Amino acid sequence: MIPASGSYRLAKARVHQSVTLGLAADFDNDGFALANVTVTDGKIAEIAAHGRAAVPADAIDLGGRIVLPCFVDCHTHIDKGHIWPRAPNPDGTFMGALNATGADRAARWSAEDVARRMEFSLRSAYAHGTRALRTHLDSVPPQEEISWPVFETMREAWRGRIELQGACLLGIEGVRDKKWFDALARRVAAAKGVLGVVTYMVPDLEELLDHVFAQAIEHGLDLDFHADETDDVAAISLKKIAEAALWNGFEGNILVGHCCSLARQPDLDVLDTLDKVAKAALAVVSLPMCNLYLQDRRTDHTTPRWRGVTLLHEMKARGIPVAVASDNTRDPFYAYGDLDMLEVYRMATRILHFDHPVADWPKAVAATPAKVMRLDGFGTLAAGGDADFIVFKGRSWTELLSRPESDRIVVRAGRAIDQELPDYAELDELMVE
Numbered sequence: 001m002i003p004a005s006g007s008y009r010l011a012k013a014r015v016h017q018s019v020t021l022g023l024a025a026d027f028d029n030d031g032f033a034l035a036n037v038t039v040t041d042g043k044i045a046e047i048a049a050h051g052r053a054a055v056p057a058d059a060i061d062l063g064g065r066i067v068l069p070c071f072v073d074c075h076t077h078i079d080k081g082h083i084w085p086r087a088p089n090p091d092g093t094f095m096g097a098l099n100a101t102g103a104d105r106a107a108r109w110s111a112e113d114v115a116r117r118m119e120f121s122l123r124s125a126y127a128h129g130t131r132a133l134r135t136h137l138d139s140v141p142p143q144e145e146i147s148w149p150v151f152e153t154m155r156e157a158w159r160g161r162i163e164l165q166g167a168c169l170l171g172i173e174g175v176r177d178k179k180w181f182d183a184l185a186r187r188v189a190a191a192k193g194v195l196g197v198v199t200y201m202v203p204d205l206e207e208l209l210d211h212v213f214a215q216a217i218e219h220g221l222d223l224d225f226h227a228d229e230t231d232d233v234a235a236i237s238l239k240k241i242a243e244a245a246l247w248n249g250f251e252g253n254i255l256v257g258h259c260c261s262l263a264r265q266p267d268l269d270v271l272d273t274l275d276k277v278a279k280a281a282l283a284v285v286s287l288p289m290c291n292l293y294l295q296d297r298r299t300d301h302t303t304p305r306w307r308g309v310t311l312l313h314e315m316k317a318r319g320i321p322v323a324v325a326s327d328n329t330r331d332p333f334y335a336y337g338d339l340d341m342l343e344v345y346r347m348a349t350r351i352l353h354f355d356h357p358v359a360d361w362p363k364a365v366a367a368t369p370a371k372v373m374r375l376d377g378f379g380t381l382a383a384g385g386d387a388d389f390i391v392f393k394g395r396s397w398t399e400l401l402s403r404p405e406s407d408r409i410v411v412r413a414g415r416a417i418d419q420e421l422p423d424y425a426e427l428d429e430l431m432v433e
């Protein structure tokens, strides 16, 4: 359907107001309008409302199929991905995940092992229509010396297909060894990465956060936190991060993931935290599938009672940038997943109610994470921008989100890409004892 020439016209593409720039059209209640899109040499030359001008006879009639910009996945762990067959989570709990992953990392994460699983993940993400991806990289010694060079090689190999960003990952207790942590910060800076830690309610949390911020300021790094991935109402590190950002006068971008406990806290505490998060200009990413899997996990054969996700609606209402992302795939933190951001959006719609109205929620998998990741021109359709988009079969939200859309067409630089998914059997030899 999409000509290999990279130059053509599409007629009756159904585009969404929230992720289409500069289109004067009458958008319907679902945020959609029909548009004609001119692609020239791999770029979008023009997006015009359908029906306002004559359509050339040679235009490709999309018949109202939805066309969205390629996805931006701002929180993943492709260094952990696909270890499930050799490192399953014994009971589905967070501690089960931490322990199983830690043991597997120590025993098995050679450069080749990490590289082959990363490559597998990126091929899947690319085939599903992802254009940019941030991965956390477990950086507890000696893994940082193994995984970061692999990541840098992978980033170069994938440039032009997937824009890769890396963030270091370690429990905040690791910051107590300042000499080691400062060396890690230098390593991350040299790799043009993002400084990341997992916050826990340790007694010296504020002091450790100050040190993380000081290192980020010294090296000009953005920050990325895993915070409060628990139902424990005493977990308030999101607020502590916001306070630290304010008193350190931090000017870089800060992305905070999870924030699950916020949804369990009293309203007045929530309001105070959200005030600070907005004032400190933090962005928040929810990981709905992973949260559904790990949060409220019960080992006594009783049924989970809450969804596990944070308060995205309240955050968005305050102007806090909010995103959803894949998080883990087929590892002890989440037994499933394939880095398919349409699946993430579909699940987010169901778990987080991204509907009635849909409003501008599509930005949460496109324009908003692109901004957090400082990727100009990503996550939107715009005249003058790259022709990087996905043509779906669905013509409405209910059609789009009811089927897997395995037959979607991913277009990069104006051309349909090969969307064959890697075969699980390719990883079999990495899974033997």
Ligand SMILES: [Zn+2]
Pocket: 075, 076, 077, 136, 226, 257, 327, 328
């Ligand atoms: Zn994560």
